[in-house]
Amino acid sequence: MPNNQIKTYQEYEEAYKRSVEDPEGFWSDIASTFTWRKKWNTTLEWNFEEPDIKWFKGGRLNITENCLDRHLKTRGNKLALIWEPNDPKERFVRYTYRELHEKVCQFANVLKKNGAKKGDRICIYMPMIPELAFAVLACARIGAIHSVVFAGFSAVAMADRINDAQCSMVLTSDGLNRGAKQIPVKRVVDEALERCYSVKKVIVVERLGWAVNMVEGRDVWYHDEVQGVSKDCPAEEMDSEDMLFILYTSGSTGKPKGVVHTCGGYMVYAQYSFSNVFQVQENDIYWCTADIGWITGHTYLLYGPLLAGSTSLMFEGVPSYPDMGRFWQVVDKFGVNIFYTAPTAIRSLMGGDIDDVLSYSLDSLKVLGSVGEPINEEAWHWYHTHVGKERCPLVDTWWQTETGGIMISSIANVTPIKPAHAAYPLPGIQPILVDAEGKEITENEVEGYLCMKFPWPGIIRTTYGDHERARLSYFSTYKGLYFTGDGAKRDKDGLYRIIGRVDDVINVSGHRFGTAEIEDAINHNEHVVESAVVGYPHDVKGQGIYAFVICKEVPEREDYLRAEIIETVVEKIGKIAKPDKIQIVSGLPKTRSGKIMRRILRKVAEGDTSNLGDTSTLLDPDVVDEIKAGAL
Ligand code: WTA
Numbered sequence: 001m002p003n004n005q006i007k008t009y010q011e012y013e014e015a016y017k018r019s020v021e022d023p024e025g026f027w028s029d030i031a032s033t034f035t036w037r038k039k040w041n042t043t044l045e046w047n048f049e050e051p052d053i054k055w056f057k058g059g060r061l062n063i064t065e066n067c068l069d070r071h072l073k074t075r076g077n078k079l080a081l082i083w084e085p086n087d088p089k090e091r092f093v094r095y096t097y098r099e100l101h102e103k104v105c106q107f108a109n110v111l112k113k114n115g116a117k118k119g120d121r122i123c124i125y126m127p128m129i130p131e132l133a134f135a136v137l138a139c140a141r142i143g144a145i146h147s148v149v150f151a152g153f154s155a156v157a158m159a160d161r162i163n164d165a166q167c168s169m170v171l172t173s174d175g176l177n178r179g180a181k182q183i184p185v186k187r188v189v190d191e192a193l194e195r196c197y198s199v200k201k202v203i204v205v206e207r208l209g210w211a212v213n214m215v216e217g218r219d220v221w222y223h224d225e226v227q228g229v230s231k232d233c234p235a236e237e238m239d240s241e242d243m244l245f246i247l248y249t250s251g252s253t254g255k256p257k258g259v260v261h262t263c264g265g266y267m268v269y270a271q272y273s274f275s276n277v278f279q280v281q282e283n284d285i286y287w288c289t290a291d292i293g294w295i296t297g298h299t300y301l302l303y304g305p306l307l308a309g310s311t312s313l314m315f316e317g318v319p320s321y322p323d324m325g326r327f328w329q330v331v332d333k334f335g336v337n338i339f340y341t342a343p344t345a346i347r348s349l350m351g352g353d354i355d356d357v358l359s360y361s362l363d364s365l366k367v368l369g370s371v372g373e374p375i376n377e378e379a380w381h382w383y384h385t386h387v388g389k390e391r392c393p394l395v396d397t398w399w400q401t402e403t404g405g406i407m408i409s410s411i412a413n414v415t416p417i418k419p420a421h422a423a424y425p426l427p428g429i430q431p432i433l434v435d436a437e438g439k440e441i442t443e444n445e446v447e448g449y450l451c452m453k454f455p456w457p458g459i460i461r462t463t464y465g466d467h468e469r470a471r472l473s474y475f476s477t478y479k480g481l482y483f484t485g486d487g488a489k490r491d492k493d494g495l496y497r498i499i500g501r502v503d504d505v506i507n508v509s510g511h512r513f514g515t516a517e518i519e520d521a522i523n524h525n526e527h528v529v530e531s532a533v534v535g536y537p538h539d540v541k542g543q544g545i546y547a548f549v550i551c552k553e554v555p556e557r558e559d560y561l562r563a564e565i566i567e568t569v570v571e572k573i574g575k576i577a578k579p580d581k582i583q584i585v586s587g588l589p590k591t592r593s594g595k596i597m598r599r600i601l602r603k604v605a606e607g608d609t610s611n612l613g614d615t616s617t618l619l620d621p622d623v624v625d626e627i628k629a630g631a632l
Contacts, residue, residue: 004030005275006427012414015427020454026428027055027457031268034307035070036061037237040264046455048482050467051475054241055265055457062235063244063267064141067306068101069235079311082285083130084330086177086317093130097309100134105233107131107138110225114201116169118143118236121246123167123199125149125158125189127176128316131205131222132292133302135171140244140263143236144169147246147258150293151176151183153574155191157256161248164258165464166198175208179321186212240264246464247295249401250514251473252485252503258464259295259401266299266404267307269458273405273426274304277395278367279412284337285364287313289327289345294511295401296371299458300340304405319345324352328360328387339387340369340397344509346379347540357386367412368394372510373542374498380419398422398498400484401512402474404458407431408496421497430454433490438478449502450488451481504598506535506543513577515598518545521572522579525565527551532588532596533579536605544580546605548627551584558584581605581632587623589615600624604631 006012019026024043031040040059046052071078080100083093095103116122122144126132132148139146147165149158162170172189175182186204190213193199202219204212214221238244244266246258280286286305290296292314305312313334319327327349331339349357368388370380375396384394394417397409407429408422415424425431433441433448441448452459459482463470477483487499501507504515515533522531529550538544547565555561562582569577589597600612609628615621 004033004272005279006411006414009414012411012424012427016425019427020430023428023454027268030272031056031059031264034061034066034267034271040240044455048455048475048480051471053455053459053461055455056240056268059240059264060237061240061264061267062141062143062238063263063303063307064104064137065235066267067137067303068097068104071097071309072101075309078309080306081130081133082311082313082334084313084315084317084334086179086321088322088326088329095130102231103130103134104137104141105231106226106229107134108141108233109229110203110222111138111142111144111169112233113225113229114169114203114220116142116144120144120169121147121165121167122169122171123147123149123158123162123165124171125151125185126171126173126205127151127185127207128291128314129173129205129207130314131173133314136292136298136302141233141235143238143242145243145245147248148293148298149248150291151185152293152576154571155188156195156572157574158188158192159195160255161258162192162196162199164248164255165246167196168198169201169203170199171203171205173205173207174210174212177208177316179318182208184210184212190215238263241461245298247298247401249295250505250512250517252505252514253516254514255517256514257466257469257473259460260462260464261404261458262461265457265459267303269405269456270299270304271307273458274300275308276411276426277397277406277409278338278340278369279414280305280308280310280338282309284366285311285313285334286338286340287315287331287334287336288340289315289319290340290342290371295404299405319349323356324349325356325360328357328362331362331365332360335364337364338367338369339365340371342372342510343370343375343379344373344541346370346375346383347542350379350382351540354386362387362389365389365392368392369397370394371397371399373507374500375420377420384419393417396420396422398496402460403456404460407452407456408498418491418495421491421495423495425496428456431496432481433488434478434481438481444490444494445492447487447489447499449478450484450486450496450498451478452484453481455482506533506545508535508543508545508576509541511576513545513573517573518547518569518577518579521569521577522547522549522565524572525568527553527555527561528565530588532598532601534598534602534605536602538580545577546581546583546601546632547579548583548585548588548601550587555584583627583630583632585623585627585630587620587626589624589627590619591617592619601627604628607631
């Protein structure tokens with residue numbers, strides 16, 4: 001394993017201390033464990049005002065040389081990727097580092113053959129099949145910027161992302177398997193491309209063997225293109241601060257923004273955080289259940305594990321198919337040692353029969369992880385007891401698309417663990433809590449807004465095509481700080497517990513949506529005049545989506561109207577953003593200046609109307625009674 005792994009609590013303390021006193025020396029030493037074509041001149045240049053952040057300036061590298069080539073000598077025959085299909089009866093596939101290197105090079109050559117070059121943006125809309133991993137790495141190999149769009153987003157959502165980044169190519173598949181369902185992916189791409197003019201080529205990977213529409217001159221099959229293509233492709237030399245990828249994520253305003261990560265810093269942070277948090281050992285089989293369409297899949301299914309020379313398992317399916325024991329069956333089948341999943345998956349499995357987990361041995365497991373949303377204590381204990389048999393440290397890892405990698409988390413077997421607490425900042429991470437005025441709260445046993453006061457290599461550099469948006473979203477709320485959008489508590493021992501978003505972002509099953517984004521989709525429905533969306537506690541999803549909707553006329557059948565509104569959201573965003581509850585109202589609680597008082601709506605959605613606070617500033621206080629009476 002890489003020689004930058006912390007092994008004891010004392011080492012953690014020393015590393016942390018050094019990372020604060022001498023951040024450049026600290027990160028410089030870690031970066032030196034990678035392969036660079038040319039060493040950097042300056043370790044860090046930064047200011048949070050513009051913001052302008054550069055790590056390892058002047059360094060030249062290619063991240064795929066670090067993920068693949070550098071392992072060939074010592075780990076060529078080691079497994080890099082294990083792929084388990086949706087259907088347990090279908091055969092799994094394994095790739096050694098040597099084989100993965102060849103696959104990535106071939107895919108890269110296919111990209112080049114079809115006109116892709118350094119700096120191009122390429123949209124990847126693919127299911128969890130090995131070619132998705134090859135595609136991402138192939139882009140990085142040739143210096144093209146990948147923008148992976150989760151294959152559950154709608155055509156409209158994909159088109160918005162393609163247009164924002166002006167992608168010249170789309171990599172996709174004929175269809176996908178999700179549990180018992182098969183979904184026509186290429187059809188969604190075709191629909192999206194009716195709205196996009198920048199895309200010149202579409203490369204289609206066959207998964208289901210379905211006949212699909214192929215547009216002459218634009219669409220090609222991957223299996224045709226790869227015929228006779230070389231298994232070697234020299235890696236493009238990149239600058240540390242060249243873009244590696246764009247990943248769209250929701251904020252509290254407007255459309256999703258393209259979070260930009262760059263080559264050098266992201267690489268260093270992905271491997272360092274991966275190797276340390278999970279304390280990965282050379283022969284471990286590691287499984288992260290996230291889809292590559294999200295940041296967790298980018299950093300901890302693909303880049304982190306490969307940079308560390310580990311064996312990463314990729315799963316096409318869902319936890320409930322063919323039954324609720326599927327995750328545990330896969331753990332036993334491959335002898336998974338480290339398992340990383342989301343609280344929402346745990347909560348949904350808790351609802352099943354306990355024998356679905358108890359009938360598997362799970363002996364191979366050594367470390368468990370959680371990510372994406374606050375894990376409630378009940379879920380934490382169920383996971384720790386029934387999956388980890390109280391033997392495996394369970395690390396609760398807090399981070400964001402914008403942070404590139406894990407920021408606050410216990411380190412397995414190294415730092416203490418407290419249920420439902422992310423606990424400690426990793427070395428190099430300097431979190432602080434501030435009050436509403438932005439003043440730092442230095443004591444313990446407090447609650448505040450979570451900010452970072454110093455950059456780390458994986459930090460967001462910009463939002464694609466709109467730097468001002470990055471500044472406004474993250475660096476302007478509190479001067480000189482990166483603001484996470486989360487609220488957090490710090491206990492008497494200084495351990496952090498993340499409470500959740502304090503902005504208008506809802507976290508549904510670990511997926512972020514802006515309330516404004518969902519409202520915008522709902523408002524597209526022709527019957528709708530106005531809407532307001534809030535989150536509310538949901539047993540499985542963490543947060544559910546509650547929409548208050550004003551219609552043009554009183555609908556004859558509310559259920560029809562609700563179904564139609566849901567349809568509109570599915571069309572504009574995707575099934576993952578479907579409102580759970582839609583309440584038709586005649587008005588919304590607004591202040592005299594026209595601002596919707598979401599605090600009141602949140603209370604109603606939570607079912608807690610006993611104390612709605614001061615409603616005297618409302619334009620029309622009566623509307624609150626009506627909303628209360630009609631609450632779902
Ligand atoms: C939330 C996912 C509590 C948080 C990696 C954050 C968490 C948002 C945790 C980022 C955790 C993520 N405990 N909350 N362990 N992990 N979150 O960008 O609100 O999809 O701001 O990144 O998820 O979501 P994103």
